[in-house]
Amino acid sequence: MYVSHLVLHDFRSYAAADVRLEPGVTAFIGRNGQGKTNLVEAIDYLSRLSSHRVATDAPLVRAGADQAVVRAAVVKDGRTAVLEVELNPGRANRARINKSPLPRTRELVGLVRTVVFSPEDLTLVKGDPSDRRRFLDDLLVLRTPRLAGVRADYDRVLRQRNSLLKTAGAARRGSSSQESALATLGVWDAHLARTGAELLAERLALTEALRPYVGKAYETVARGASRDDAEITYRPSFELPAGDGPAADRTVLTDALLAEVERRRNDELDRGVSLVGPHRDDLLLTLGHGPDESGGARLPVKGYASHGESWSFALALRLASYDLLRADGDDPILILDDVFAELDTERRAQLADLVAGAEQVLVTAAVGADVPQALAGTRYVVANGEVRRADDDR
């Protein structure tokens, strides 16, 4: 798939932008702060209805404006659809396909698929478990858009349950207000177990599906590495029932989650938060260096890996996502946002070779010479809020 036309109104620094795009590689070159990332961020936003840079929509709307619009013509298998989203911070966003309003904005998710590489990716490796959970959940939703609903339901259940736990924990033991809060809590336990088990089962299956691609991708981006070096393992917040493979049975998981919630009841009341469920899980990233160097031991990447190894792992996670989506029969749009400046020449060339065959690759860079020769495609110069096609400016 590829975007053939991008139109922005009051998005980030752009009062208006209108850019025609082609399949293949397009690089946006310009000095810092000129609006290169803002362009690719708009396409990424259409794909997931969230940005890789900020958690809320408000910063995406141009300062002083109260609404932003992102519109893109997306070509897939020769057919074009025009997707549009209107961002209204503080009010409901709206989405349209070919000018027809969608009942729910969420229905737009997954119609255009992107995989974004950016300097922020290092947080996948060095950041908190929440960064890795978001990575898994974003990929889940891209592959199966219906799961956006499950994710939203789980977040809602968690918020309600946490507020009840606070109320019940603060009430006098045995008082009628505690009794009533505990009775309501039972209902939310069941919701948490059901939606939590669904999310958990999906994440377990995704981790299994992704694992071989991560090993292969790491071997390709890290000098001298082998396919078995990089591994990902899903780390749940409680012990899973024995024998649970990737296609874990939802009923068994629901029962196990419910039993664990009941077992931890007192802890939860003391702390006033939900301590069990997929919101407490992590994706463990480990590296082995072969039996010669470490006696076959595997070490977590966080806290142990070198800067170069951490970068390679982060790149491998993104490349693996791309390969998995491709194996699903889709060719997502690849966005390489400011990554080349972070990489040494050899790794730049490797990454460029790996992605050069994608149907559409969008690259941003401050310096044209940082973009490897293998990605010599169409170039745009971005300066003073204008995007203009250029001859090779290196």
Ligand SMILES: Nc1ncnc2c1ncn2[C@@H]1O[C@H](COP(=O)(O)OP(=O)(O)OP(=O)(O)O)[C@@H](O)[C@H]1O
């Ligand atoms: N909501 C907004 N309203 C107005 N301007 C904004 C808004 N959000 C970001 N900007 C401006 O957009 C510019 C950043 O654009 P962008 O991140 O696309 O830069 P870039 O060209 O990718 O730069 P770099 O090479 O440094 O990454 C900054 O000058 C910032 O002040």
